Amino acid sequence: MKHAYILTLSCPDRPGIVHAVSGFLFERGGNIEEAAQYNDPDTGLFFMRVQFACDQLTFEDLQAQLRFFGEPFRMAWKLHATRQPMRTVILVSKEGHCLNDLLFRWRSGLLPVEIAAIISNHRDFYQLAASYNVPFHHVPVSSATKPQAESRLFEIIESERAELVVLARYMQILSNELCSRLAGRAINIHHSFLPSFKGAKPYYQAHDRGVKLIGATAHYVTADLDEGPIIEQDVARVDHAHTVEDLTAVGRDTESQVLARAVKWHGEHRVLLNGHKTVIFR
Structure with missing residues (x-):
């Protein structure tokens, strides 16, 4: 068959x-x-x-x-x-470790997706996108232009017929309207083990509390910041001698792996929403 x-x-x-x-x-x-x-x-x-x-x-x-x-x-x-890979658009800001990891896994045939475009509010990764022959869209964002920028974001997502949107360290808070439009098809990577250390600068928060484990969480995007249904999480061990910079460096690998697993499972249709939780058939 x-x-x-x-x-x-x-x-x-x-x-x-x-x-x-x-x-x-x-x-x-x-x-x-x-x-x-x-x-x-x-x-x-x-x-x-x-x-x-x-x-x-x-x-x-x-x-x-x-x-x-x-x-x-x-x-x-x-x-x-199953013969149709999931069309995907990646959003990124100035931290490129997750983007680079996803592109490599995709090109290596390890992800059941087709990366159709990369969108960023900075120009830093246009050469990386070009090396993978992926269209790159620079959409700058400011408090004054956010509605127009989000309108442009959604226009690109729709024109690419994207079934999945990945926020690979895209450091902009999406509006309630855009979250609603992308419900169930937008995955964010947050650099902490949620529900701990939500919001901005979680590695600074973790360092201030002297944690012995840092983590990363891939979750669906909702209007409630860092509250969306969790898809995957992982942790790495740290100690009292680690600086904030050390925590950030250790955390990058965890973030990349967690996000890649979440994208893979979503692309294989293994994630089902169950209210504010998920059911994952691995």
Whole structure:
């Protein structure tokens, strides 16, 4: 079979959902290659991710039949063709370690995305973008021009048909309106182990508190600063002798790895939103 798909879904939990989904695919010639499910006892919701192959129906036919199938379950579902890498736009400011890491992993075939454009409020990385043959857009931002700048950002994102927007140390707070427009498809990397040390200069905050572990958190962007659903986190050990500069240097590697894992999982449709939390089928 040449046509592979990923089906993700959530609905109120009840007996027989796995049987029904499996039967639906079997009756249409589908061959399940990978499946995972989770029922959340706190919310009463059921989540499932199924990767399958099916040559008997087109993508459009499957979508049409899924609409009818999902109604009795009150099912929220999405169907994705695996052969299509997720179109992605990266936003960055003056710290380029996460951008450089994502570009290298993408070019090495380690990320299921297509990096369509890079947008920055500085010009620092236009040569890096050119070395990967990725369009670079300089969109300067000031307090006076922020509405116009965000309008331009969104225009580029839409023109590139981006399914994912990655804030790879983009040091601008997005407006509530733009956060709403990008809901569920914008990932930010924050350089602390949230919920500790939110906001600006978290390494300074960590140094001031004398922490023994510093961390990084990849989360979806929401209007509440650094409060979005968490996708991935990791930590690195430090001690009393580390300066703020030392913490920053150690943290860069952690940030890059955490963000790369979050982008990979999102690109593979392994992340499902569950209120202010996530369900991740790794």
